[in-house]
Amino acid sequence: MKRRVLTVMITVIMAVFVVTGCKNDKTDDITVTMENYTGRSVDEYYESGEYQVILVNFWATFCAPCKKEMVDLEELSVKYKDRGVLVIGACTDPAENSGLIEKLLINLGVTYPTVYGLDSNFRGDEITGFPTTFILDSSLNIIERIDGKREKEYFDSILDNYAASLENSGQLHADPKLIMIDPYLTMEYRLLARGKDSSELEITVSPMDDYYLNGEGYPDLSISLSSEDTAITITPSILNCSGIKTGESESWQVAIDGITDTSEISAKLAIIACSKESCNMLNNTVPITL
Amino acid sequence: VIGLIKKLVQFKLFIQLLAAAAINFDLAAVSRLITSGKATISSLPTKAFCAGGLNCYSCPAAGWACPVGSLQFWFNDINERIRFNQPLNLAGLYIIGFLSLIGGLAGRICCGWVCPFGFLQDLINKITRRNFRIPSVFRSVRYISLFLFVLLLPLVIWDFRFVGPWFCKYLCPSGTLTAGLPLLVVDEGLRASASWITVFKMSLMSLFLVSFLFSRRSFCKTLCPLGTIWGFFNRFSLFTLKIDQETCINCGKCERTCSMHIPVRNEQNDNRCIRCLECLKNCPVNAISFKIHKSEKFFPAGVESKQGENK
Numbered sequence: 029m030k031r032r033v034l035t036v037m038i039t040v041i042m043a044v045f046v047v048t049g050c051k052n053d054k055t056d057d058i059t060v061t062m063e064n065y066t067g068r069s070v071d072e073y074y075e076s077g078e079y080q081v082i083l084v085n086f087w088a089t090f091c092a093p094c095k096k097e098m099v100d101l102e103e104l105s106v107k108y109k110d111r112g113v114l115v116i117g118a119c120t121d122p123a124e125n126s127g128l129i130e131k132l133l134i135n136l137g138v139t140y141p142t143v144y145g146l147d148s149n150f151r152g153d154e155i156t157g158f159p160t161t162f163i164l165d166s167s168l169n170i171i172e173r174i175d176g177k178r179e180k181e182y183f184d185s186i187l188d189n190y191a192a193s194l195e196n197s198g199q200l201h202a203d204p205k206l207i208m209i210d211p212y213l214t215m216e217y218r219l220l221a222r223g224k225d226s227s228e229l230e231i232t233v234s235p236m237d238d239y240y241l242n243g244e245g246y247p248d249l250s251i252s253l254s255s256e257d258t259a260i261t262i263t264p265s266i267l268n269c270s271g272i273k274t275g276e277s278e279s280w281q282v283a284i285d286g287i288t289d290t291s292e293i294s295a296k297l298a299i300i301a302c303s304k305e306s307c308n309m310l311n312n313t314v315p316i317t318l
Numbered sequence: 319v320i321g322l323i324k325k326l327v328q329f330k331l332f333i334q335l336l337a338a339a340a341i342n343f344d345l346a347a348v349s350r351l352i353t354s355g356k357a358t359i360s361s362l363p364t365k366a367f368c369a370g371g372l373n374c375y376s377c378p379a380a381g382w383a384c385p386v387g388s389l390q391f392w393f394n395d396i397n398e399r400i401r402f403n404q405p406l407n408l409a410g411l412y413i414i415g416f417l418s419l420i421g422g423l424a425g426r427i428c429c430g431w432v433c434p435f436g437f438l439q440d441l442i443n444k445i446t447r448r449n450f451r452i453p454s455v456f457r458s459v460r461y462i463s464l465f466l467f468v469l470l471l472p473l474v475i476w477d478f479r480f481v482g483p484w485f486c487k488y489l490c491p492s493g494t495l496t497a498g499l500p501l502l503v504v505d506e507g508l509r510a511s512a513s514w515i516t517v518f519k520m521s522l523m524s525l526f527l528v529s530f531l532f533s534r535r536s537f538c539k540t541l542c543p544l545g546t547i548w549g550f551f552n553r554f555s556l557f558t559l560k561i562d563q564e565t566c567i568n569c570g571k572c573e574r575t576c577s578m579h580i581p582v583r584n585e586q587n588d589n590r591c592i593r594c595l596e597c598l599k600n601c602p603v604n605a606i607s608f609k610i611h612k613s614e615k616f617f618p619a620g621v622e623s624k625q626g627e628n629k
Contacts, residue, residue, distance in 0.1 A: 087396065089398065090392070090394060090395040090398075090407070091391070092391065092394050092482030092483060093482060094480045095478040096478050096481075098478075099478055099576065113611055124492060125404075126400075127404055128398070128399060130403040131402040131404070132398070132402065136478060155361070155362040156359070156360070156361040156362070156365050157359055157361070157375070173356075173358075174356075174357075175357050175358045176357050176359075176376070176508070177358070177361060177511075178502075178507065178508070179510065179511040179513075181510065182507055182510055182511055191459070247582060260486075292488050316369050
């Protein structure tokens with residue numbers, strides 16, 4: 029009989045557990061950014077415009093499979109950083125768990141930006157399973173939702189696809205390349221857009237130090253662009269202007285059709301560079317590699 | 319009352335069907351899964367609560383959480399918080415409370431009447447109606463499944479490669495069938511993630527599915543951690559079974575109809591008992607009865623006086 033009384037008591041106590049367990053009050057749903065951790069807030073990343081594809085990975089500290097995935101994503105975030113892909117961790121734990129979140133991130137070696145204290149809801153899409161991953165385009169539209177954990181190879185291949193399509197559609201700003209013709213001038217060029225059929229190139233010429241630039245057939249200076257590859261057409265193929273003053277620069281945009289990875293274009297300069305003392309005729313031909 | 323109980327037992331399969339439907343009610347999620355061709359599961363707010371049976375959270379239609387899965391995730395969380403010196407999350411006590419509440423009321427009753435995987439086992443067994451006895455070595459595997467896979471490993475292991483719900487990840491045939499299989503069939507991207515674990519779990523699941531033909535409830539007998547937990551309550555629960563030895567004619571029908579092979583005449587509240595009440599239904603002389611604590615009344619009536627004498 030006593031045993032039964034004990035059972036009743038235990039059952040009642042457990043019933044109280046049921047009720048208290050439910051009372052998991054989230055204090056506030058404010059979004060806290062781990063700025064000090066990555067040095068930059070997520071907003072800054074958004075606004076920088078350096079990223080055209082954003083992968084938002086929702087996780088929670090209790091979620092075990094998330095951790096393996098986060099280690100994979102860390103590797104991929106480094107791999108795709110220069111190809112316009114940003115990885116953001118989004119933790120749905122409340123703000124009071126910040127200590128745990130930070131220690132976890134350090135333990136897992138995660139360095140991509142992470143926000144926490146989020147609702148388990150992303151733009152009205154309810155998230156009940158972890159991890160859940162969203163892929164956003166540059167205008168922050170959701171282009172893909174992935175429920176559950178995936179292997180690294182899976183993310184690797186879809187990120188590679190997105191990065192490659194970006195490069196083809198020309199949304200990616202390539203790094204400018206610099207040609208110096210000492211001590212007279214610098215010529216900078218970069219691809220603004222790269223497409224299968226048509227690409228756009230920007231060329232900027234600036235005189236160095238005390239020089240100013242003129243042309244042979246005064247006052248026009250000119251740069252002729254040509255390629256040995258007959259499939260390539262360049263418009264315009266001759267760039268000219270009526271001289272560039274000291275401290276100023278001149279830019280041209282050129283459309284190039286039929287470009288390939290191995291295409292080479294040469295630029296023949298016809299420029300007279302003058303300082304206060306003397307003038308020099310430049311007849312250099314420089315290669316432009318794309 | 320006994321007539322009503324016997325009627326209920328008669329319609330038990332129907333009740334189990336209703337319970338399975340009540341647990342897996344989100345058909346909208348299923349249609350989402352099929353039309354999108356991408357792995358997606360129900361995302362209803364009810365999923366914060368546990369279901370009364372072994373029913374995978376990741377089953378696309380599931381509207382509730384699996385208590386065993388929740389338990390493992392909570393133990394993982396405890397493990398991690400102790401490791402990182404953080405305050406524990408007491409919300410997990412809900413799971414302990416839920417399990418103890420049901421167990422304290424009626425032991426493994428959910429195994430017999432609610433659990434969708436138990437229902438499936440009963441259904442498949444209907445084909446052959448065979449029920450071979452499983453050697454006790456295999457029957458004790460369920461303690462390993464509970465203490466090692468559900469309790470110890472999630473509480474102790476912390477390495478991102480292995481941390482996780484060990485039972486769900488490496489063993490659970492219910493999860494493989496109701497979550498793994500449909501999601502893998504639909505989602506090509508998920509199939510690419512399949513590994514040796516998938517192969518192992520699929521094999522284990524197939525093995526069990528076949529075994530249901532030959533031994534009724536073989537999963538409950540050998541591997542189920544949830545049934546094992548609730549089994550501990552069988553002897554102490556408010557609802558218990560009782561046999562009246564004087565009315566009993568030793569026909570042995572109760573033991574022959576018991577899907578769990580319990581020697582009913584000696585032990586009515588064995589931890590294997592799933593409270594399906596088949597014994598009660600099949601007893602030709604109504605010698606088996608149940609009682610609810612404190613009501614000194616036994617069902618069927620007529621045995622109260624003997625209860626007094628026994629004391």
